[in-house]
Amino acid sequence: MRAAAWVAALSIGIATGARAQTPRNLLRLGVEAYDVAAYETALPLLTAGMNPAAGPRDSLWVAGLHRLAHILLQSGHDSLAAVWLRWALRQKPDVAVDTLNFPPTVGNAFALAQGVTSGGQRDTVTETLWEWPASPSGRLRPGAIRVERSGVPLSAFVEGVGMLTPGEPRALPYGTYRVLMSAPGHARVWIEREVLPGVTTVVRLRLWGPVAGGYLYVASAPWGRVYLDHQFVGYTPLAAYPMAAGTHQLRIERLGYTPFDTTVAVQRDQRLRVGTIPLKAGAGSP
Amino acid sequence: MTIGRLVTVVIGLGAAGGIVPSLRAQGTPEQLLAQAITMLGATEPERAVELLRQLVGDLPATAASSVRRDAQLRLATASWSLGLLDSATVHFQDAARADAFFQPDPDAFNPEEVMAFRAARRAVVAVGVRPPGDTLLDARTGRWPVAVAVSQPGQVQLRLAGLDTAHLAARTVILVVDSTATVSVPVMGADSAPIAPGTYRLVVAYSAPGGTVSDSTVSVDVAPTTPDSLAHEAPPPDSLFRLEFRLEPRSGNALLRSIGVGVGAAAIPLLFGDRRLRTWDTQSRALFVGVAVSVTGLATYIFGRPRRLLPDNIDYNRALRSAWEERDRSIAATNAARRATPMLRIRVVQKP
Numbered sequence: 264m265r266a267a268a269w270v271a272a273l274s275i276g277i278a279t280g281a282r283a284q285t286p287r288n289l290l291r292l293g294v295e296a297y298d299v300a301a302y303e304t305a306l307p308l309l310t311a312g313m314n315p316a317a318g319p320r321d322s323l324w325v326a327g328l329h330r331l332a333h334i335l336l337q338s339g340h341d342s343l344a345a346v347w348l349r350w351a352l353r354q355k356p357d358v359a360v361d362t363l364n365f366p367p368t369v370g371n372a373f374a375l376a377q378g379v380t381s382g383g384q385r386d387t388v389t390e391t392l393w394e395w396p397a398s399p400s401g402r403l404r405p406g407a408i409r410v411e412r413s414g415v416p417l418s419a420f421v422e423g424v425g426m427l428t429p430g431e432p433r434a435l436p437y438g439t440y441r442v443l444m445s446a447p448g449h450a451r452v453w454i455e456r457e458v459l460p461g462v463t464t465v466v467r468l469r470l471w472g473p474v475a476g477g478y479l480y481v482a483s484a485p486w487g488r489v490y491l492d493h494q495f496v497g498y499t500p501l502a503a504y505p506m507a508a509g510t511h512q513l514r515i516e517r518l519g520y521t522p523f524d525t526t527v528a529v530q531r532d533q534r535l536r537v538g539t540i541p542l543k544a545g546a547g548s549p
Numbered sequence: 550m551t552i553g554r555l556v557t558v559v560i561g562l563g564a565a566g567g568i569v570p571s572l573r574a575q576g577t578p579e580q581l582l583a584q585a586i587t588m589l590g591a592t593e594p595e596r597a598v599e600l601l602r603q604l605v606g607d608l609p610a611t612a613a614s615s616v617r618r619d620a621q622l623r624l625a626t627a628s629w630s631l632g633l634l635d636s637a638t639v640h641f642q643d644a645a646r647a648d649a650f651f652q653p654d655p656d657a658f659n660p661e662e663v664m665a666f667r668a669a670r671r672a673v674v675a676v677g678v679r680p681p682g683d684t685l686l687d688a689r690t691g692r693w694p695v696a697v698a699v700s701q702p703g704q705v706q707l708r709l710a711g712l713d714t715a716h717l718a719a720r721t722v723i724l725v726v727d728s729t730a731t732v733s734v735p736v737m738g739a740d741s742a743p744i745a746p747g748t749y750r751l752v753v754a755y756s757a758p759g760g761t762v763s764d765s766t767v768s769v770d771v772a773p774t775t776p777d778s779l780a781h782e783a784p785p786p787d788s789l790f791r792l793e794f795r796l797e798p799r800s801g802n803a804l805l806r807s808i809g810v811g812v813g814a815a816a817i818p819l820l821f822g823d824r825r826l827r828t829w830d831t832q833s834r835a836l837f838v839g840v841a842v843s844v845t846g847l848a849t850y851i852f853g854r855p856r857r858l859l860p861d862n863i864d865y866n867r868a869l870r871s872a873w874e875e876r877d878r879s880i881a882a883t884n885a886a887r888r889a890t891p892m893l894r895i896r897v898v899q900k901p
Contacts, residue, residue: 418634425668426638443661445632480592486659498659502594502630536592 286317348376477533641669649677688743692733703757807846815839
């Protein structure tokens with residue numbers, strides 16, 4: 264009886280003043296609504312309250328995340344829950360999963376999301392922001408992604424989607440997308456970003472300025488994966504890849520072929536053209 | 550205008566006017582493409598991109614679509630490797646337009662290139678047709694198989710139209726194609742009569758969510774023709790036939806009989822002849838007859854071995870001969886039927 268009265272009051276309050284609430288308050292209200300099992304009421308409040316720009320990623324935020332994931336999983340929106348968790352774990356990789364108050368499905372979803380987000384290298388090249396809708400958005404409203412140029416010609420490509428025009432948002436269904444960003448004279452970078460329902464993901468490339476070094480050109484027959492100093496940098500043919508001046512370990516490998524290893528020395532402003540490396544068929548590493 | 554700028558303008562005009570050798574003078578499109586590939590192999594993509602941009606810009610409309618496609622693909626992959634993703638996408642799209650059938654081989658194109666090509670192909674509205682070069686069809690019931698490729702799922706209309714007029718020559722085929730399909734185009738008009746001989750255009754209209762496009766670059770020549778008759782089969786070779794008899798071994802009795810008959814032929818006149826009439830001459834004749842009969846018998850013994858017929862082999866040979874005769878009659882009947890069927894020969898005279 265008391266819970267029902269609370270829900271009724273909460274619903275009236277939300278209907279009249281949700282727009283006036285700060286995202287932080289919406290998050291708090293969402294947690295409270297979840298605690299009285301008012302899931303339909305809690306869902307838009309929690310999604311609005313997850314805005315990382317609205318406050319710290321503290322215990323309230325983590326509590327809201329758990330509740331959001333649980334509501335989505337319970338209502339059969341597993342993929343949407345997975346996207347929210349992947350997004351959240353990229354913000355806060357050290358989230359302690361609450362296995363006492365939430366069913367195992369929530370813990371499993373967290374574990375799967377951690378498996379996806381923990382594998383990659385720490386992204387130091389891009390900066391990501393999110394533009395949250397002014398009012399709580401619908402569950403399955405499409406989101407968007409936008410890349411912003413930083414004073415240099417920038418091109419961006421979303422795997423499975425196509426090119427992005429810098430500065431223009433591209434509406435996309437919610438999900439995790441791989442984005443290739445490239446600026447001539449700068450290393451290209453692949454990043455993975457989530458697109459949340461109703462939220463615009465904004466990616467900015469932090470260009471590390473003109474490289475104090477040279478550029479590598481290498482090709483191989485057939486194509487292979489290129490590693491520079493044990494870091495994967497792309498596939499052959501690779502051209503004008505910026506490198507710091509000095510000596511570097513170059514490795515080209517492809518499954519079924521013997522890896523090619525060499526040391527390259529590049530000087531400042533040098534364009535080092537290695538040529539086409541013929542890979543020899545043999546037992547190669549993947 | 551400063552003198553420096555003036556010089557620059559003059560040089561520029563000179564280059565445009567042909568002082569600098571034109572690209573065509575440097576070789577055929579195929580040669581230029583090969584040069585660009587060599588540059589790419591030498592990891593000089595900037596030079597290759599420059600050359601390829603000129604090449605695709607100067608390609609005549611009549612250039613083979615494969616050259617256009619390959620040039621665009623090389624340009625796209627070189628641009629991609631340089632990080633010029635926008636340019637690469639545009640060139641991948643042009644390659645997809647040049648050859649809607651093309652699908653990158655994952656062994657030849659790296660995963661990023663494959664992914665970029667597929668995304669670019671999905672973004673354009675391109676259609677391609679590949680009709681068979683030379684086809685013989687039954688004019689009443691024949692259907693002309695044409696391969697169609699589209700970049701996006703959409704509706705494709707195919708029809709044969711007159712070269713000079715836009716009048717419809719044959720029935721229009723309408724179908725929804727996801728990626729590739731083989732369409733059977735009927736070679737008859739709406740009244741089910743065979744289309745008249747002449748030159749036609751294969752008109753392709755394609756509409757997809759991304760837009761519409763039409764193509765009528767394929768021209769075909771339709772002519773009535775006598776169908777090729779089937780060649781008659783050669784009779785079975787002798788090696789397939791089995792022996793129909795077997796030679797029996799010679800018998801000593803036959804030898805004795807033949808010699809005995811000769812001896813008898815000589816002895817009878819000598820023994821039972823009238824002695825009064827006997828002279829050396831008659832004796833020698835009798836002996837001669839006896840020897841001749843014996844020699845004949847001997848020759849018969851040597852060369853005339855007895856034969857035994859083999860009925861199974863005779864039956865087998867007869868069956869072999871009958872089967873061949875049956876096939877020959879069937880071929881003759883087929884040829885007669887073909888000569889009675891009106892046929893159309895459809896030859897592609899201009900490819901896309």
